[in-house]
Amino acid sequence: MPYLIGLFVFGVLILIFCLKIVPQAHEYVIELLGKYRTTWSAGIHFKIPFIERIAKRVTLKEQVLDSPPQPVITKDNVTMQIDTVIYYAIYDAKLYAYGAVNPISALANLAATTLRNLVGELELDGTLTSRDTINAKMTEILDEATDKWGIKVHRVELKNIIPPAEIQNAMEKQMKAERDRRETLLQAEGHKAAAVTRAEGEKQAMILAAEGERDARIARAEGEAKAIYLAKKAEADGLAALKEAGVDGAVLELKKYEALVSMSNGRASKIIVPTDAVNMTKSNVIFSETTGLGDTTPEATDPEKPKKPDPCCD
Secondary structure, eight states: OHHHHHHHHHHHHHHHHHEEEEOTTEEEEEEETTEEEEEEOSEEEEOOTTTEEEEEEEEOSOEEEEOOOEEEEOTTSOEEEEEEEEEEEEOOHHHHHHSOSSHHHHHHHHHHHHHHHHHHTSOHHHHHHOHHHHHHHHHHHHHHHTGGGTEEEEEEEEEEEEOOHHHHHHHHHHHHHHHHHHHHHHHHHHHHHHHHHHHHHHHHHHHHHHHHHHHHHHHHHHHHHHHHHHHHHHHHHHHHHHHHTTOOHHHHHHHHHHHHHHHHTSTTOOOOOOHHHHHHHHHHHHHHHHHOTTOOSOOOOOOOOOOOOOTTTO
């Protein structure tokens, strides 16, 4: 009876030892007597004791391979340090287990040699400005080369590009000169824009001043014209009123004389006598001299002649 209990316990232990649970996103490569038998996926599995073994435990998750900096020589003989980051995943556990002795080390070495080949075809400036091109070419080359290892390369990134110290100093000086040039250009463009703005403002001011002077002259001319028109209209209205009142020529002449008298009352006044008034005055003078009417000047008398002495009587 004790032997049966012992066998039962031994069988249970072997059963527990042979039951295997494969986690999610993992695969186990199983060998039977040293030969590949199958690949276990996620779940519970039973392993035949003593004749089956788990040859390789593989994770299917995406992994990152951070390669150390590698010395690389460019086309123009500049040595720089470049390190890469490779994102990959295992898609076939069997190929990964039997494709290469150390697939990860093989991937790192392949990445280093591929990087040297690609950068060797570029100059320093091209290397610094062609990261995307280098990344795409390395991804394509590594993905194709690792298919037989059961590895899928998703992407490759150049992490750091470290040129020599003298090249860095020259690049910093070049960058500073480029910044200074841009600053000078920006200042020149700012001065130019300010000068153009000032010129446009002065132009607009001159235009507005000219327009204002023109409008003022037009307003003054219109005012003078209206004043002349009103004066002439008032004069015409006055003449028309005199005509309607039946005023004769004598009254008009009298009005003219009154106007002359009022004009002569001022100091430093100049009197302009109309031609018809002069003619009328001349006519009156000739008439008075001819008829003697209206002449108030006394007639001149002959002086008395001195009497001569009478010689006979004196």
